[in-house]
Amino acid sequence: MKKLLRLSLVLVLPVLMVSSCKQSERSSTTGWKYNDSEWGGFEKLNYEGQQTGPNLVPIEGGTFMMGLTEEDVTFDWDNVPRRVTVSSFYMDETEVSNIDYKEYLFWTKKTFKSYPAVWREALPDTLVWREELSFNEPFIETYFRHPSYDNYPVVGVSWLQATNYSKWRTDRVNEMILIERGILNPSPDQVDSDNFNTNTYLSGQYQGNVRKNLKDLGTGGERAVRYEDGIVLPEYRLPTEAEWEYAALALVGNQASTKDELITDRRIYPWNGSTARYQKRNKHQGEMLANFKRGRGDYMGVAGKLNDKAHIPSDVRSFLPNDFGLYNMAGNVNEWTADVYRPMTSTTLRDSENHDLNPYRGGNYLELDLDEDGSPAEKDSLGRLKYHSIDSEEIKDRENFKTSNAKNYKDGDDEFVKYEYGMHTLINDKSRVIKGGSWADRLYWLSPGARRFKDEDKADRTIGFRCAMTRVGGPEGNEDTAGNKFNEKKSKVKRRYK
Numbered sequence: 001m002k003k004l005l006r007l008s009l010v011l012v013l014p015v016l017m018v019s020s021c022k023q024s025e026r027s028s029t030t031g032w033k034y035n036d037s038e039w040g041g042f043e044k045l046n047y048e049g050q051q052t053g054p055n056l057v058p059i060e061g062g063t064f065m066m067g068l069t070e071e072d073v074t075f076d077w078d079n080v081p082r083r084v085t086v087s088s089f090y091m092d093e094t095e096v097s098n099i100d101y102k103e104y105l106f107w108t109k110k111t112f113k114s115y116p117a118v119w120r121e122a123l124p125d126t127l128v129w130r131e132e133l134s135f136n137e138p139f140i141e142t143y144f145r146h147p148s149y150d151n152y153p154v155v156g157v158s159w160l161q162a163t164n165y166s167k168w169r170t171d172r173v174n175e176m177i178l179i180e181r182g183i184l185n186p187s188p189d190q191v192d193s194d195n196f197n198t199n200t201y202l203s204g205q206y207q208g209n210v211r212k213n214l215k216d217l218g219t220g221g222e223r224a225v226r227y228e229d230g231i232v233l234p235e236y237r238l239p240t241e242a243e244w245e246y247a248a249l250a251l252v253g254n255q256a257s258t259k260d261e262l263i264t265d266r267r268i269y270p271w272n273g274s275t276a277r278y279q280k281r282n283k284h285q286g287e288m289l290a291n292f293k294r295g296r297g298d299y300m301g302v303a304g305k306l307n308d309k310a311h312i313p314s315d316v317r318s319f320l321p322n323d324f325g326l327y328n329m330a331g332n333v334n335e336w337t338a339d340v341y342r343p344m345t346s347t348t349l350r351d352s353e354n355h356d357l358n359p360y361r362g363g364n365y366l367e368l369d370l371d372e373d374g375s376p377a378e379k380d381s382l383g384r385l386k387y388h389s390i391d392s393e394e395i396k397d398r399e400n401f402k403t404s405n406a407k408n409y410k411d412g413d414d415e416f417v418k419y420e421y422g423m424h425t426l427i428n429d430k431s432r433v434i435k436g437g438s439w440a441d442r443l444y445w446l447s448p449g450a451r452r453f454k455d456e457d458k459a460d461r462t463i464g465f466r467c468a469m470t471r472v473g474g475p476e477g478n479e480d481t482a483g484n485k486f487n488e489k490k491s492k493v494k495r496r497y498k
Contacts, residue, residue: 041217047230049478052090053173053469057325059247061088061475066245066359068449069268078343079451084356086246088475091239092466094316094327095153095335096165098144104165107172112382114192122164124156128461139312139461151315153333153464159238159432159456162336162465166236169467174198174232178208183225185209193383198235200385202227203376239468240360241339241433241451248330248436248448253323268447270322270329276443278320290319290331291439292446299439313439313464330446333464334434338362341431341453342411362432363406365390430455438462 024033025044034044052058067081101124109119129139143149144156157165175196178184187209190196200206204224213222214229225231239247248270256262268274271289278284288308293299301307310318313332321327340362369377369386376385390404403409407429431453437445440462444450454463 035217037217037220041219043217043228045228045230050230050233050472053233053236055092055094056090056467056469057093058471058477059089059091059243059324060252060477061086061246061471064246064249064251065266066242066449068447069266070444070447070449073444076343079449081449082356084242084359086242087358088471088477089239089243090469090471091243091247091324091326092468093321093325095333095464095466096162097151097316098154099150101154101157101165102144102150104168107168111190111195112192115382118382122161124154124161125158125459126156128156128459143312151317153313153316153328155313155333155461155464156459157463157465158459159336159454161459162238166238166467170233170235171196171198173236174201177231177233178225181231182211183213185211193379193381195383197379197383197385198232199376200379200383201225202232203385205376205379205385206383234470234472236467236469238336238338238465240358241337241435242359243468244335244337244435245448247324247326248322250323250326250329270326270448271320276330276446284320288319290328290437290446292331292437293440293442295442310439312461329436329448331437331441332439333436334438334441334445334452334460334462335436336454336463336465337433337435339433340407340429341427341433341451343427361407361409361411363409365401365404365406367394427453428455430457432456434463 024036024039026033032042033039034042063083063085065081066084067079069081105119105122108122109116112118124144126140126144129136129143143152144154175184179186184196185208187196194206196206196208201208201224207224210224213224215221216223249267250270251263251267254263254265254267254272256264265272269276269289273279276289276292278287278289291308291310291314294301294307299311300309308314308319308331310332316332317327318332319328322329339360342361366387367390369388371377379385392404395402395404432455434452434454435448435450437443437447437450445452454460
């Protein structure tokens with residue numbers, strides 16, 4: 001009996017070993033093996049999901065009532081409430097600070113040695129502090145340059161400068177990702193066109209200091225990272241107006257439970273209630289929830305009991321975060337959004353024309369310059385790929401869009417008003433939406449639904465910005481990556497405004 005048992009074990013063990021070997025995944029439609037060089041080397045990634053970039057907070061999207069929640073005291077009727085849906089995205093936890101922007105200037109000056117104008121054009125306008133009947137001259141020298149203000153929001157930066165900063169940040173973050181994955185070695189001495197740019201790297205026009213490329217299953221050799229590998233992040237950019245407003249309201253804090261869709265209360269500000277003071281009975285009761293101008297000549301209260309403790313912008317992590325974990329989504333500084341300003345956007349379009357998924361005005365569609373072989377044309381002197389505006393011939397057969405520049409698309413000016421800049425209005429194609437209110441604004445402007453505008457090439461001491469990033473994949477987060485889901489991240493945020 002014992003001999004028979006030993007024999008059966010000998011016979012069974014090889015079968016178990018064979019069955020336990022990992023089988024190559026096959027195509028469900030052709031039966032060919034994935035990730036096997038003997039079967040052609042077609043790769044199917046076990047993608048773990050989008051990682052959260054530096055300083056970003058995941059914002060789970062959803063539907064909300066976009067528009068004014070306060071009385072329209074200015075009678076502009078420029079943000080009539082309408083229901084829209086915003087896709088999930090990422091938003092900077094804080095406004096971009098002086099130290100963040102100084103890092104950008106340092107890199108720009110160090111890298112573009114042959115093009116000093118690039119650095120000069122990126123400099124913030126510190127003269128925004130000057131005013132004829134105020135002694136603000138010290139801020140011209142100190143606010144941006146002195147280390148005391150390193151963690152204060154950068155101001156004096158135009159929409160165009162903020163957009164350029166966002167592009168630069170994209171490249172630095174993606175370069176660091178490739179360094180941390182052991183693909184590239186650090187290259188701190190990049191000069192002029194030989195600098196890391198995400199698009200030029202993906203197009204094969206930048207090699208860098210390679211440490212170890214990825215294995216190429218198709219050829220048996222190695223290759224650089226491709227976009228299809230899902231390693232590099234989407235671009236940092238300015239948030240759309242809808243994204244900004246949705247993130248500021250943070251109505252997730254008023255959801256009755258995670259088991260239903262009931263939002264218990266609407267919000268006027270990024271917190272509950274109709275005042276800007278902390279209402280809950282604890283050590284914070286009566287304290288200010290934001291940095292704003294309380295009344296004429298009252299920027300911070302009286303000595304010995306300052307209310308918001310800030311006569312100008314305050315630290316980017318001042319006050320309590322909202323229910324998405326975002327700081328200063330009301331007050332401190334107004335913030336640039338991506339949208340072109342038009343007051344009639346939501347009122348002139350019919351329901352069938354009013355896009356209620358990710359609404360946005362300002363699309364200027366570009367196409368990549370290609371050479372005769374259909375490859376990206378050679379990069380420019382700053383190491384960037386070249387693009388051109390789409391002409392009418394390229395889109396004449398399109399059904400989903402008919403214009404390459406949507407800034408003025410059905411904005412109502414043909415029927416209601418002419419935007420004759422300097423004659424009847426200050427609105428033009430350079431007008432960009434600003435949101436949030438500032439240290440120099442009254443409480444009314446702190447409502448996320450309130451909106452104003454500023455020309456994209458102008459700057460102000462009350463305007464800063466923060467970046468956003470598109471979420472790729474499912475709206476709830478990375479289902480296969482522990483600890484990186486939207487709902488898990490959200491549950492860790494302390495909802496302090498209730």
